[in-house]
Amino acid sequence: MSLLEVTDLRVSFPTADGLVQAVRGVSFSVDSGRTIGIVGESGSGKTVLTQTLLGLTPGGEVEGKAVFDGTDLLSLRPDQLRRIRGAEIAVIFQDPLTSLHPLYKVGWQIVEMIRSHDRSVSKKQATERAVELLGRVGIPSPRQRVHDYPHQFSGGMRQRAMIAMALSLSPKLIIADEPTTALDATVQAQILDLLLRLQQESDTALIMITHDLGVIADIADDVSSAAAERLRPITGQPPSLIRLPSGCAFHPRCAYVMDRCLTEQPRLAPVGDGDSHISACWLPVLATGLAPETEELRRQAVAQGRHAAAAKIAEAIAERPESEGSVIA
Numbered sequence: 284m285s286l287l288e289v290t291d292l293r294v295s296f297p298t299a300d301g302l303v304q305a306v307r308g309v310s311f312s313v314d315s316g317r318t319i320g321i322v323g324e325s326g327s328g329k330t331v332l333t334q335t336l337l338g339l340t341p342g343g344e345v346e347g348k349a350v351f352d353g354t355d356l357l358s359l360r361p362d363q364l365r366r367i368r369g370a371e372i373a374v375i376f377q378d379p380l381t382s383l384h385p386l387y388k389v390g391w392q393i394v395e396m397i398r399s400h401d402r403s404v405s406k407k408q409a410t411e412r413a414v415e416l417l418g419r420v421g422i423p424s425p426r427q428r429v430h431d432y433p434h435q436f437s438g439g440m441r442q443r444a445m446i447a448m449a450l451s452l453s454p455k456l457i458i459a460d461e462p463t464t465a466l467d468a469t470v471q472a473q474i475l476d477l478l479l480r481l482q483q484e485s486d487t488a489l490i491m492i493t494h495d496l497g498v499i500a501d502i503a504d505d506v507s508s509a510a511a512e513r514l515r516p517i518t519g520q521p522p523s524l525i526r527l528p529s530g531c532a533f534h535p536r537c538a539y540v541m542d543r544c545l546t547e548q549p550r551l552a553p554v555g556d557g558d559s560h561i562s563a564c565w566l567p568v569l570a571t572g573l574a575p576e577t578e579e580l581r582r583q584a585v586a587q588g589r590h591a592a593a594a595k596i597a598e599a600i601a602e603r604p605e606s607e608g609s610v611i612a
């Protein structure tokens with residue numbers, strides 16, 4: 284059994300305008316020592332998905348299962364989840380300033396983190412551990428810098444401090460939510476290397492959330508070979524999560540749209556070899572992938588399955604300036 288197994292997770296928020304369907308039926312699993320990547324457009328529910336695992340989406344209506352180390356996180360009371368947060372599952376956010384309190388010294392915050400989960404650790408012991416952790420994540424002169432305030436650290440150093448804090452309780456799982464988006468490319472690469480190295484040293488599982496496919500290709504264990512080729516992004520804007528399109532939610536933007544895509548929602552099904560690669564799409568299984576022959580299969584499927592209504596949508600998509608180079612257009 285995997286360390287974390289999420290099955291058919293659904294999260295929606297009732298709002299004055301209607302129900303926001305932020306997460307619709309997500310399933311995945313992650314093992315100790317492995318890295319899973321979650322990629323998606325802005326607003327596609329990546330943060331809500333992982334915050335829900337930690338009980339941090341108040342007001343959200345949650346369905347599904349998220350079994351972590353034998354316990355369904357979604358069935359736990361807030362006080363039980365509080366004990367798991369930090370100690371067993373740690374989170375690193377995009378902006379460390381949302382997690383680091385500006386008015387407290389960095390070292391003090393790590394000490395508090397350690398002692399809030401184990402009061403038997405003395406302040407002196409916890410400070411020693413904070414110094415050691417800051418050194419481990421590459422903060423120079425950690426014995427002095429442990430007394431700095433967050434604003435005295437650069438952006439990259441703050442992110443390193445966040446990683447130190449995440450590691451402070453030796454969690455089994457780290458969730459990194461866009462941990463490098465706010466950093467420049469060089470620092471980004473250093474932070475990713477650091478995360479990977481520390482994760483491998485401690486056999487921690489890592490969930491890496493990003494909208495950067497390059498990051499995923501570098502870091503995740505399970506990326507299909509197609510990632511080495513150029514991926515073609517879908518055009519247009521994500522839809523309103525309150526008024527989702529009928530059928531396949533991608534149909535107003537998909538260059539392959541067929542008639543049934545307008546009315547029937549495709550279910551997730553395995554594609555390629557084995558069960559590890561799944562896709563929800565009405566195109567035939569063999570037409571999945573980036574090879575030239577699969578493109579031909581897609582053309583054939585579209586030729587058979589597209590008539591009046593879908594043809595109009597396809598025309599509109601093809602006319603968008605960003606569609607240039609799209610295969611079907």
Ligand SMILES: Nc1ncnc2c1ncn2[C@@H]1O[C@H](COP(=O)(O)OP(=O)(O)OP(=O)(O)O)[C@@H](O)[C@H]1O
Nearest residue numbers: 296303305323324325326327328329330331332524
């Ligand atoms: N408490 C809430 N009430 C209503 N809607 C919410 C709430 N929290 C999140 N949402 C909505 O859920 C959707 C998913 O948001 P989420 O923050 O998970 O996206 P994301 O994929 O993390 O995006 P980004 O890449 O920009 O961080 C958004 O449309 C957001 O507005």
Ligand code: SF4
Nearest residue numbers: 531534537544564565
């Ligand atoms: S072809 Fe696949 S992705 Fe495109 S609209 Fe149809 S079901 Fe959705």
Ligand SMILES: [Mg+2]
Nearest residue numbers: 329330331460
């Ligand atoms: Mg997010």
